Amino acid sequence: MARTKRARRSGTGGLSRLNRLKPIAQAALLLAVPTAALISVGVPVNVTLYGIPLLVAFPLTVLHVASVELAVFRPWAAVVASVVGAFLLAVAGSDDVGAAWPYSVTALLTQILLVFVLALRADWPAGLCAWLGGVAVAAAAAALVPRTPAGVTANIAVLASVSGGLLVLGLVVQQWQAIRAQLLREREVSAEEHARRVLVEEKTRIARELHDVIAHSMSIINVQASTARYRYPGMDGELVGEFESMAASSRQALTEMRGLLGVLRDEEAAGELAPQPGxxxxxxxxxxxxxxxxxxxxxxxxxxxxxxxxxxxxxxxxxxxxxxxxxxxxxxxxxxxxxxxxxxxxxxxxxxxxxxxARGSAAxxxxxxxxxxxxxxxxxxxxxxxxxxxxxxxxxxxxxxxxxxxxxxxxxxxxxx
The missing domain is CATH 3.30.565.10 (Histidine kinase-like ATPase, C-terminal domain)
Structure with a gap:
């Protein structure tokens, strides 16, 4: 039971660690399985069916298939590696080829996968060049190498049609993801702007409501300061001047508050000049x-x-x-x-x-x-x-x-x- 729990925790931890990786690293890890499979199958196919020596077939197959992984990090380097690897594999075989040529099945799958990855991850010129370069390599090999295996035209047509279709699909998916990401960013910005606007509007409304309360207190200060000389006849002249200055300051403050209220006033609001409740x-x-x-x-x-x-x-x-x-x-x-x-x-x-x-109540x-x-x-x-x-x-x-x-x-x- 404890081992099962530890295994579950380790599996969950592995998924969480994968989710924390950057998108580029995630794509590289996902492509590691198909690239390893293409290399493990491609090397025996090139040696057995196409007569390429093992010491030549292995590095050329690795070069061609590794371009798929390289496309995640260096798109243009992947284009060059795929074109060079595909051409060398096409011309390195024996003259008597009884299988699909210029592209073997594994090389064909590799080239198609490369074009699709570039369409998804890179700019459209890289994917387009990989598609055109793959077709050009097949045409050049068929023209330069004196071999006449059956199905050359079909081989090139399959490469051009399938990889071209995936190129268009990948570009559409990439544009859709870019538009979706932009819409999400715009939505986040709009939500933040709305939250700030709501906060500002609420603060403004509170300021308008508190105007009457503060104005009432300032009016009391003004009245008390203005009438102090009459309520206390024997007051010293200097003290009378102090109260008159206080009354003038309070009147000025009231005038400024009325101007501030005019700035904060909502033209659509009505009845806000009434005393606020308590x-x-x-x-x-x-x-x-x-x-x-x-x-x-x-x-x-x-x-x-x-x-x-x-x-x-x-x-x-x-x-x-x-x-x-x-x-x-x-x-x-x-x-x-x-x-x-x-x-x-x-x-x-x-x-x-x-x-x-209550359940079933109105919404x-x-x-x-x-x-x-x-x-x-x-x-x-x-x-x-x-x-x-x-x-x-x-x-x-x-x-x-x-x-x-x-x-x-x-x-x-x-x-x-």
């Missing part, structure tokens, strides 16, 4: 999903009333819950979803988990592919994280961890209270 809107979102037919079990909803959560974190939490529930509706309609909230160590945790879709609706990207981008904006993936029972879970505050002192003070 944690307080999540219960409404859950109730709306229940009215739409979803079965939702919500736990830890009291966490949503924590005032220490920043506005930006609230927007991110709302959008993550919204997208997770939408995905559950699209991909697992009719199943139960479980929604959990919690907070610990200044972090808000959100978990949305749905059951596996899930296709989405735009922006949801998971948007979740991760929103969490990364705050320094948090989102983990998504299937559950053990065939369902799906979205688990998000978001910092509750923005890191300022006021948020820390509110948490301490």
């Amino acid at each position: 944690l307080s809107r999540i219960p409404e979102l859950v109730e709306g999903a229940r009215r739409a037919g979803m079965r939702i079990d919500a736990h830890g909803v009291e966490v949503l009333g924590d005032q220490a959560v920043s506005d930006i974190a609230g927007v991110a939490a709302f959008r993550i819950v919204q997208e997770a529930l939408s995905n559950a509706t699209r991909h697992a309609p009719g199943t139960r979803a479980e929604l959990r909230f919690g907070h610990a160590d200044g972090q808000l945790t959100i978990s949305v988990r749905n059951e596996a879709p 899930p609706a296709s989405g735009g592919g922006h949801g998971l990207v948007g979740m991760r981008e929103r969490a990364a904006l705050l320094g948090g994280s989102v983990r998504t993936g299937p559950t053990g029972d065939g369902g799906f879970e979205v688990h998000a961890v978001l910092p509750m505050g923005t890191g300022d002192d006021s948020a820390k003070e509110r948490r301490q209270r």
Whole structure:
């Protein structure tokens, strides 16, 4: 049993090592078997049927057959070796030849295989020259050598027709492989471009949504700085100037933000100037999903009333819950979803988990592919994280961890209270 397992592992390891080889090395290994067979058969045939001495037949046969292996690495050298080897084999035999000539059966198979390999692996001129050179060698041998064996014309015709057909087939296969490889590269490039475009679009949408939150905070700073001199009449003149400078800077920042929003604005988008939702809107979102037919079990909803959560974190939490529930509706309609909230160590945790879709249920609706990207981008904006993936029972879970505050002192003070 152990020997069988070791043999299986060694066989699997051999296949894996073969797959790791470069295509040129793979082709050379695949051609090693037919070339060895052609040499082992060709040498006795040339000695017995054509009367070529063994010391001459062996090197000439090896030269001719080795051109097939050489075609993988050096196409033009293989063309020269095949032409020289075929011509010398044709003229080296005895005058009384009772077999196929100028090409023996093994030489004919070698030449045909060479042309096909060159058509597959090399540029078309090399394959064409091998085909023309093989035909020219046969014609030259028939014209120069004073022999009149039967079937010379048929021998040349078989070589020209079969090798010519394989030449065309090999060139067609080579072009098909090149077109297929180009299409695969274009598809990979298109997929990468689409992924980058989706990411950029999602980041732009998040930036547009956060504009209202940031603008609200900047407006408060502007109002407080502008009214400080009236709320504190006895303020020093230098301090009044400091607050006026702060108010001017905040107004300039608001103006620049409006210009930035104009650049990011999507002409087809509507209603994005409304205030963005936060944690307080999540219960409404859950109730709306229940009215739409979803079965939702919500736990830890009291966490949503924590005032220490920043506005930006609230927007991110709302959008993550919204997208997770939408995905559950699209991909697992009719199943139960479980929604959990919690907070610990200044972090808000959100978990949305749905059951596996029932067998025979309607096919899930296709989405735009922006949801998971948007979740991760929103969490990364705050320094948090989102983990998504299937559950053990065939369902799906979205688990998000978001910092509750923005890191300022006021948020820390509110948490301490």
